Amino acid sequence: MIGTKLRSVAFNTLFYANLFAQLLFWSPVFFLVPEAVAWRIVKNWARSSLWLLQVIVGARSHVAGTERIPHGAAIIAAKHQSFWDVLALLPVIDRPTFILKKELMRVPIFGWFARRMRMIPVDRKKRGGAIASMLEGAHRAIADGRQIVIFPEGTRTRPGAEADYRPGVFRLYEALGVPAVPVAVNAGLYWPSGTYLRQPGVVRAEVLEPIPPGLDRAAFLDRLRRTIEAHCLGLLRRAYDERPELPMNEAVRAKLRVRQAAED
Template sequence: MTWLRNIAFAIVFYGGSVPIVLATPVSALFGQRAVIANATLWTRFHAWAVRWLLGIRVVVEGERPAGPALYAAKHQSMWETLELQQRLDGPAMVLKRELTRIPVWGWAAVRYGAIPVDRDASAAALRRMMKAGQAARAQGRSVFIFPEGTRVPPGEAPPLKSGFAGLYRAIGLPVVPVALDAGRLWPKRGLKRAGTITLRYGKTIPAGLPRAEIERLVHTGMNALEPAAQPALPPA
């Protein structure tokens, strides 16, 4: 059954994604709202395929604030990259600059309002990221970042990257840590499995805290599900 679910998901989701992705550059010609609408259509299609083809349910705990916020999420799989786009109403997403260099797609990502970040974390790169974050806030948009910088297996809790504190200080938005346990069902390699993913919005943290305190609170909130995470599932 696991094999059949994965095959069905691959055929339906990736096949159905082709016309949506191909329409992205066209939507970009009509401005940012059109690009966000196109991206949201794609992520909602993804959520449908995850639920009905892979058999993965989502349980949401906690509440989001009413206005814009800086969402700091755990990163264990591709699932949250797409899922949070539609759950957070099309936020400005911090992503690797290499992705914005992909022909056509990269241009559309910039039109969407993505915030590119360089791996070298130089002072100039961090200033560019902060400026882009301020522009997103001026538009009334939330900002979404993976502060640990990369996808990590369940049970791991690396320190936050230095750019997070700078972005937090620059845009002056409250922070919502987002904990999740998607990696149990959606491994980096291997088959995706049916089950339940927990997505937990942590307590909203105010703007203006010292670096050490905001990093501690965000790291704790993002990893709130790690102690209670179920052990990795055996190979199929």
């Protein structure tokens, strides 16, 4: 446990040092270079962060099913358990447009970079206005052939927590008429929110079969939720098969017990 704590402190220190160093280093030219160069800078930062996680903590990152990501316009609907989800998706999606909370756009330098890459800020305090603003930005991104990344629950959730999929993801799906690609993760076990600890192992994300456009709200949200949650549970079980000593909360324990009983 002491080794995990020390490695976690070292990783967090170097992770933020790397972030701030790259923001400062690239800021003089980032807003002048072509978009393709800007994307290489951003993706290389994500890769360097995942490399630090592997080398210092011993947590290797693996994203399966990337061949299912459409080359053109699409919605990427991903489970959100930690910041790892962002780092892992950035390198494997061609030109992702993340839907993020408005407050992040106000962070000095980071917010400027996000605006340069045309991310879509959402003010969660303005419900109706937030949807309208999100759709406006999404239409522009789709017209440009980009992929929109949205976390359907609107915030990070702990592994095993009851899923609450917000209506924004359906509004995007309905308005844009493009496939929605579910993504399952188990990152909350290795990079949990609310603590500095980082756990060794294999952090996994799985890109699942796209949901074609045209479903109604109930059918779409039910299919999206069932698909993501079932595969997340599968990834959680795989993680404990690989490393039984990983911390386990009661919600995960109960869900794994129910799944095991159903299979028996």
